[in-house]
Amino acid sequence: MIVLNSSDGATFEVEESVAVQSQTIKHMIEDNCADTSIPLPNVNGVTLARVLEYIKKHAEAKDDEEGLKSFDAEFVKVDQASLFEIILAANYLDIKGLLDLTCQTVADQIKDLTVEEVRAIFNIMNDFTPEEEAKLRNDHAWAFE
C-alpha cells in the first residue's frame, strides 16, 4: 500500500498497482522516494480524493468499456473550478487518461461559447485595444456568424 499526503495534510492509502497509473508516483516509487509516504504539495485533499476515485475505478474495471464510459461521463459532471483542479492534478501526476478526459470535457464545453464567455471561464484579461480586436474579428468574420 502506498500512502499519499495532500497539500492540506490529508492522508490517503492506495494499492501500489493502482497508484502507478500516475507516472509521477510510479517514478517516485522506482526512485525509492516512497519509503513512508509520498507528499503531493500541488494537490489538495478534495481533488486528490477525486483523482483516486478515477484511478481506482479504471484499475478495477479496466476491461469494461461501456462501464468506464458511463463512469467517465458522470465523473466530469462537476463545477468548473473543480474540473480545472482535476486537470492540474492529472497534469502534475501525469495520468494520461484522466488528462485526456478532462481536457476534452473543457474543449466540448467551450467550443460554441463567445469570446467574452471564454475570457470569464479562464479568468483572462482582454489585452487587445478595441481597434486590434475589431481587426481580428473582421479577418475571420465568418467564424462569428
Next chain:
Amino acid sequence: MESTAPKVPHGHLPPELIFDILLRLLVKSLLRFTCVSKSWNSLISSPEFIKTHLKETSNARNTAHRKLIFSSTFSPVLDFLTECNFDSVLYSPTIEATDMVTHMVASSMTEATKIQHPAKKSIDIVGSCNGLVCIAMEYTFNPFASDSIRDLCFFLWNPSIRKYRKLPQCSFGFDFENSDVAAYGFGYDELHDDYKFIAFLRVRSPEKIAEDHDVEIYSQRTNSWKTNEVFKKYCFLPFQGGYFVDGKLHWSGTFHHEEEDHYPSYKIVSFDLADETYGEIELPENYKRKSNALRWSIGVLGEGRLAFFWLHTPDLDVWIMTDYGATQSWTKMCSIRYPKDLQCRLGFHLNVHPVFLSKRGELLLKVKSLLLLYNLEDGAYKILEVRSKLRGFRGILKVDMYDENLVLLDAHDG
C-alpha cells in the same frame, strides 16, 4: 514539514494545458478564440500549434473534420467549387454540396487585366495536400476576337479558414499559341516544410516526335518559381494532375524508347519534392505489355497508397501498391463490374478518380461525373447523387478531400 503550496487560481491553467485543450477544437472555434487575448492569438497562430492541430485532425478516428470538395460544370463558366461533409457521403443517400466562398475569383479578375470581364473561366482542383488545396484558374477574354487573351493562374487555398494566396506570375508566362500545360501537381515537402507546385509545359514544335517539357517549380516557402531541367523522357497521358504519395508526385506516362520500332512502354513517373529528382514505378506485371494508353490511370487510396486502375469494360480493376516502390507488392483489391444501366454513360474512356478507401472496405470513386460507393466485402455498390442549390450545378468534374486545419492563417481572404 513542507508548507502548503498556494492554491492555483482556477483561471490560470499553464500554456501547455491551454494548448492541449485548444487542439481539440474545430477551426471555427479556434478562429474566434484568437480574439480572447494576445497570448491566445499567438498560441493559435504559432507554427507549432498549426502543425500539431493538422496532425491531430488528419489522424482523428472520427471523420468530423473531413470534407470533400468538388469542381463542377456549368458551361460556359466552370467556376463552381462546392463542398460537403465527408460523413454525409458515406451515410446519406444524397449529398448536399454547399457553395464555397471563392472571392478570389472576383478580386483576381481586376488584377488580371484592365479590359473586359473574362468571358470564360474555369476552375480546376490541382490537388489537396497537408491542409492546403491548390487551384488553377483559367480565363479567356474576348474568346471570339482576334485579340483574345487567355490567362492561367494558381492559388494556394485553405478552405477551412477561407484564406488564399495567389502564386506570383512565373517567368515563362503562358503563351497559349505555342505551349500549354501538359501536367501539373501539388504536394508537401516534409523535409523542407514547404508546399510545392510543379508544372510541365509542353512546347509545341511540329518537328519533334517525342515531347520536351519545360518544368517550372513553385516553392511556397520562398514564394518564387524556378526552372528545372527540361524533361525529355516521357509523354504524359492526357492532361492530368499529379498524385501525391510518399513525398513524391506521380503521373501516368509513356516512355519512348530510342529505337524507333520499339513499342512505347507505360510507366508511372514520380517526382520527389524534397530532392527534386525523377523516378519510375512499374505497372503491375499483368498490365505492362497491354497496349491501350487510354485504359489506365492512377490515384491515391487507403492511407496514402498508390493505386492503379485498368478498365476493360465493363470491369474496372483496382490495384494498390502496399509497399511503396516494390513492384511485386501490387495487390489487386477488386474488380468492379460497372452496373448495366451505367455502362453506356461511363463509356470506354477511363475517367476514374479515386477518392477514398476506408478500413472497412468502402471504396469511393468518381467515375466521369458520378460518385460510386463500392463495398469490397460484398460487392454492393451505390451511386451517389451530389446536389447543390446552385443554379446550373451539373455533375462533378473533380473531387478532392481535406481535413480542417489552420495552415496559411496569415494569407488573404478568399
